[in-house]
Amino acid sequence: xxxxxxxxxxxxxxxxxxxxxxxxxxxxxxxxxxxxxxxxxxxxxxxxxxxxxxxxxxxxxxxxxxxxxxxxxxxxxxxxxxxxxxxxxxxxxxxxxxxxxxxxxxxxxxxxxxxxxxxxxxxxxxxxxxxxxxxxxxxxxxxxxxxxxxxxxxxxxxxxxxxxxxxxxxxxxxxxxxxxxxxxxxxxxxxxxxxxxxxxxxxxxxxxxxxxxxxxxxxxxxxxxxxxxxxxxxxxxxxxxxxxxxxxxxxxxxxxxxxxxxxxxxxxxxxxxxxxxxxxxxxxxxxxxxxxxxxxxxxxxxxxxxxxxxxxxxxxxxxxxxxxxxxxxxxxxxxxxxxxxxxxxxxxxxxxxxxxxxxxxxxxxxxxxxxxxxxxxxxxxxxxxxxxxxxxxxxxxxxxxxxxxxxxxxxxxxxxxxxxxxxxxx
Amino acid sequence: xxxxxxxxxxxxxxxxxxxxxxxxxxxxxxxxxxxxxxxxxxxxxxxxxxxxxxxxxxxxxxxxxxxxxxxxxxxxxxxxxxxxxxxxxxxxxxxxxxxxxxxxxxxxxxxxxxxxxxxxxxxxxxxxxxxxxxxxxxxxxxxxxxxxxxxxxxxxxxxxxxxxxxxxxxxxxxxxxxxxxxxxxxxxxxxxxxxxxxxxxxxxxxxxxxxxxxxxxxxxxxxxxxxxx
Numbered sequence: 019x020x021x022x023x024x025x026x027x028x029x030x031x032x033x034x035x036x037x038x039x040x041x042x043x044x045x046x047x048x049x050x051x052x053x054x055x056x057x058x059x060x061x062x063x064x065x066x067x068x069x070x071x072x073x074x075x076x077x078x079x080x081x082x083x084x085x086x087x088x089x090x091x092x093x094x095x096x097x098x099x100x101x102x103x104x105x106x107x108x109x110x111x112x113x114x115x116x117x118x119x120x121x122x123x124x125x126x127x128x129x130x131x132x133x134x135x136x137x138x139x140x141x142x143x144x145x146x147x148x149x150x151x152x153x154x155x156x157x158x159x160x161x162x163x164x165x166x167x168x169x170x171x172x173x174x175x176x177x178x179x180x181x182x183x184x185x186x187x188x189x190x191x192x193x194x195x196x197x198x199x200x201x202x203x204x205x206x207x208x209x210x211x212x213x214x215x216x217x218x219x220x221x222x223x224x225x226x227x228x229x230x231x232x233x234x235x236x237x238x239x240x241x242x243x244x245x246x247x248x249x250x251x252x253x254x255x256x257x258x259x260x261x262x263x264x265x266x267x268x269x270x271x272x273x274x275x276x277x278x279x280x281x282x283x284x285x286x287x288x289x290x291x292x293x294x295x296x297x298x299x300x301x302x303x304x305x306x307x308x309x310x311x312x313x314x315x316x317x318x319x320x321x322x323x324x325x326x327x328x329x330x331x332x333x334x335x336x337x338x339x340x341x342x343x344x345x346x347x348x349x350x351x352x353x354x355x356x357x358x359x360x361x362x363x364x365x366x367x368x369x370x371x372x373x374x375x376x377x378x379x380x381x382x383x384x385x386x387x388x389x390x391x392x393x394x395x396x397x398x399x400x401x402x403x404x405x406x407x408x409x410x411x412x413x414x415x416x417x418x419x420x421x422x423x424x425x426x427x428x429x430x431x432x433x434x435x436x437x438x439x440x441x442x443x444x
Numbered sequence: 445x446x447x448x449x450x451x452x453x454x455x456x457x458x459x460x461x462x463x464x465x466x467x468x469x470x471x472x473x474x475x476x477x478x479x480x481x482x483x484x485x486x487x488x489x490x491x492x493x494x495x496x497x498x499x500x501x502x503x504x505x506x507x508x509x510x511x512x513x514x515x516x517x518x519x520x521x522x523x524x525x526x527x528x529x530x531x532x533x534x535x536x537x538x539x540x541x542x543x544x545x546x547x548x549x550x551x552x553x554x555x556x557x558x559x560x561x562x563x564x565x566x567x568x569x570x571x572x573x574x575x576x577x578x579x580x581x582x583x584x585x586x587x588x589x590x591x592x593x594x595x596x597x598x599x600x601x602x603x604x605x606x607x608x609x610x611x612x613x614x615x616x617x618x619x620x621x622x623x624x625x626x627x628x629x630x631x632x633x634x635x636x637x638x639x640x641x642x643x644x645x646x647x648x649x650x651x652x653x654x655x656x657x658x659x660x661x662x663x664x665x666x667x668x669x670x671x672x673x
Contacts, residue, residue, distance in 0.1 A: 068604035073613060080620055082648055111465055263494050263549060266578030277549065284552050371653050374507075377465055378545055378556065380496075389497060391545065395507045397652045404499040406545070414581035443604060 033061055040069055044147050044429045047439035049413075051428070058424050063417045070443035078403040082369025083109055084182065086403070091177035093405060094441040097136040098168075099128045100383045101441070102181040104405075107287065107379035108390040109183040112372050113344060120335040121185035122288040127326035128171070128180070129381070130319040131223070134230070135164050136384035137312045137319075140436045141237060144309065147433040148250045153237050160233050163226050170194055170219050183370075184345045185338035190330065192218045220327050227324045234316055241309070251305035255419045255431030258303060265418065266411035269386025270311045271435065275303030281382040295322050305434040312436075315384075344370045369398040383408050385436050407441035445553045446489055454480055459560070469556045474569055477559055481575050484546065484555065492546035492555060495572065498582035500590035501541045504616040509652040538562050540592060542569055561592070571597040589614035619644055 035054045039045035048069035054062040074093065078086040090101040103125060110116070117125075142157035165175045170191050172178035180187050194215040199208040214225035241247045257267070259275040272279055280297045282290040298314035300307025338345050342361035351358045374396040380389040386408030393402040412435045420431050447468065451461060457476035462469040472480050484492045538560035546555045559569050571594035573579045583594040584603040591612035594600060602609060611618055621644050624637040 068602075068606070071604040076614055076620060080646075085648075264577050266495055266576070268496075279549055368648065368651060371651075375464055376467075376469070376556075378467060378554070387496065389545070391497065391499065391543070393501065395652065397509060397650050398648070399650050401506060402499075402501050404497065404543075406497040410581065411578050414578070 038428070040066075044433065046143065046433060046437045048443075049432075049437070049439065051432075053425070053428065055425060060420050060423055060425065060428060063420055063428070065413055065416055067413065067439070068443050070439045072444065074444045075403045075405060078400050080399065082398045083372060083400060084369055086400070087181065088177060088179040091179060092440055093407065093444060094136075094383070094385065094388075094409070094438045095176065096139045096438055097132045097384045098176055098178055099125075099132045099180060100136075100381060100388060102179070103129060104379055104381045104383070104388045104390045106181045106183045107381065108377050108392040109372060111377040111379055112375055112392060112394055113183060113370075114373075115184055115339055115341070115344065117185040117339060118336045119289065120189075120330065120333060121337040123326050123329050123333075124186050124190065124337060125181060126288050126290060126293070127223070127323055127330065128167075130322045130326070131164050131167055133319045133384040134316050134323075135161055136436075137316050138164075140312060140384075140433075141309075144433040145241060145247075147429050148247065150240065150244075150247070153240055156233065156236060156240075160230065163222075166194070167219065167223060167226075170222075182338070182345065184341065185336070187338075189337045190219045194219055194222045220331055223323060224327050227320050227327070230320050231317060234313060234320075238313060242313075248306065250426075250430050251309060251434070253302070254305045254423060254427045255434060256302060256304045257415070257419055261415075261418070262303065265415040267386070267415065268411075269383065269408055270308055270315065271386060271412050273297065274300040274308035274311045276301055281380060281387060285380070287379075287381060293322050293325050295319075305430050308434045371396065371398055372400075380406070385409050385438070385441075386412070388441075405441070405444055407444065409435065409437050409442050413437055413442055445548075445551060445555075449489070454483065467554070467556060469558060471558045471560060474559050474561060474565075477557075478570050478572065478575070480557070481544075481572050485575055489551070490548060490553075491550045492548045492553075494547045494549060495544065495576035495578045495582070496547045496554075497543075497545040498572075498579055498586060499543050500586040500592050500614065501543055502539060502590060502614065502616045503536050503541065504539055506536060507652065509650050540567060540590060542586060542592060544572070566593070567591060568593040568595055570595050573597055588612070591615065 033054050033056050035052060038051040038053055040048040040050040045051065050066040050069065052064040052066065053060060074089050077089060087102050087105060090105045091098040093101045138157040138161050142154040145153035168178050169175045172180040172187065194217070196212045196215050197203065197208050199205045203211065214222050257265070257271070257275055259272075259277045262272050262275040262277065267275075268279070276299050278297055278299050281287070282295075283297055295318045298311050298318070300311050342358065342365070346352070346362050346365045347355070347358040352362045353359075372394040374394055376391070376393045378389055378391045380387050387406065388408050389406030391402075391404040391406065392400055395401040416432065416435065420428050423431065445468075447461075451458070457472055457480045458470055459473055460471040462471070470480070484490050540561045542559045542561070544557040544559075546557065547553075548555075561567060561569060569592065571579065571583055573583065573594075573596065580597075580599070581603060583597050584599070584601060586592050587594060587597075587600050588602040588604050589612055605613065611623060613622070621640055621642055623640060625640050626635050626637055628634070629636045
């Protein structure tokens with residue numbers, strides 16, 4: 019007998035809405051994602067952000083200009099010095115000052131060290147999200163050396179507060195801190211670990227750049243032609259060049275789609291126009307292209323660092339402008355000279371006055387364009403500070419990127435955006 | 445970028461054109477924002493195809509210090525004299541403004557647009573989301589933090605503040621320490637909100653000094669300044 023009730027017996031299929039994060043390890047911090055799925059296909063994604071909102075911009079309005087440099091580190095907390103760079107550039111623009119050339123080279127060198135730091139953490143997290151544990155461990159091994167460079171120069175491994183309007187806090191150190199023998203590492207082992215630490219910081223960085231391209235080869239050996247890796251990333255999360263521009267994408271997200279746009283080349287700041295490097299671009303704008311772009315950027319950063327080290331070795335000089343109204347005088351002078359002491363006191367308590375006006379300064383941050391829009395009403399504090407975070411439009415475009423893909427692709431795409439909530443939520 | 449062409453064609457749409465520190469700022473009349481944006485995006489020679497940033501600004505306390513001082517002289521600083529309470533700025537015809545930063549990838553140019561919202565009109569400007577989709581979250585952020593409404597935005601929800609947040613925290617009359625604090629109430633078994641228990645303090649007063657270095661004749665352009673030692 020024919021079953022006529024089949025049609026009515028079919029259950030009505032509705033889209034399913036569920037919650038992803040904010041404590042999910044693949045949510046890269048505190049992202050709450052409301053996903054609407056039809057079977058396993060994403061119909062809509064609604065990111066809820068702001069769980070890390072600290073109102074950094076409002077806090078800056080209540081502090082003298084220099085006090086906010088430390089807050090900049092905490093925006094994108096995996097590329098600390100680049101954030102500082104955008105902020106001090108905006109102040110320098112309003113003040114009309116230019117740091118000494120040596121300070122500019124130091125800034126560029128540390129910007130590129132920061133770029134490698136950022137891309138290493140991104141690669142570590144991205145591969146882990148897609149199931150590769152080994153690359154994660156390798157990347158953190160190399161990050162350790164670079165964080166030691168941060169520590170040697172500023173005293174802090176992450177939140178450096180090293181860049182200042184008018185230059186950098188101090189010159190590069192002549193010695194590197196060394197490991198001491200312990201019950202886990204005997205004398206012979208320790209001396210091997212200290213091998214690259216015998217000379218100055220520049221020698222240490224040089225030794226790193228000698229070894230680092232080989233490390234990138236290692237990561238690429240594990241990933242680039244890996245079948246599983248390609249299955250997870252090729253043709254996933256595609257964004258066309260046209261849409262990438264319309265959605266406000268910058269940095270590797272834009273270059274992955276084949277747009278050759280890099281502020282270091284197009285609107286050079288500091289000494290980037292004196293350095294030799296290439297801009298890698300992708301073709302299809304999928305997760306795999308963005309991966310390739312970032313990996314090649316690490317190689318290019320390595321090239322830039324080597325050029326900076328060579329220049330810095332040959333050219334000693336001041337690293338801070340000689341204007342005590344803006345930069346505090348050296349301590350020795352402060353202790354012996356009355357006027358210098360007054361300058362130091364006013365600088366530390368009241369800060370300096372920035373002339374009335376507004377300025378926008380942008381740098382090529384590892385994640386894209388990091389811009390600082392600063393309005394000053396002629397006071398010792400910013401009137402309004404707006405941080406243009408690179409990751410903000412990227413996450414806003416996530417909905418468009420993952421529509422029509424599978425649930426598993428959400429994780430690949432999300433981690434290919436290189437999201438850090440410190441800067442998105444501010 | 446041909447500025448004379450811009451001024452000629454868009455004269456009726458603009459309130460003011462400012463060039464300072466190599467940056468062009470167009471102050472656009474609120475009614476003509478969309479006209480200007482569309483023109484800037486689609487006219488050859490301009491092609492501002494990327495919206496970099498949108499932000500709100502509150503000018504309530506602009507130019508007001510909380511520590512009145514005498515001018516800085518060439519020989520040194522003056523002392524702070526009177527502590528003043530923060531007042532409101534009555535002179536400004538517009539309290540709120542929305543600032544747009546545009547970038548042209550083909551022309552390699554930047555431009556800044558500012559819409560001043562007159563005090564007596566409603567706090568609303570046209571949404572540019574149809575011209576640049578990137579405006580979506582930026583406008584939500586400006587709405588959240590300043591309470592500026594965007595006409596035509598399809599989904600103007602709060603973005604950064606907590607669910608159920610009251611007020612617009614980046615307004616200058618919103619206290620830095622906030623209005624409420626959250627704690628877990630064991631009896632009720634949930635997080636509750638209470639009025640803040642801390643007192644607002646000013647650690648470093650905001651001072652505006654008529655600094656002689658910036659009053660040198662012709663030195664309005666900060667870029668041309670030379671600093672005397």
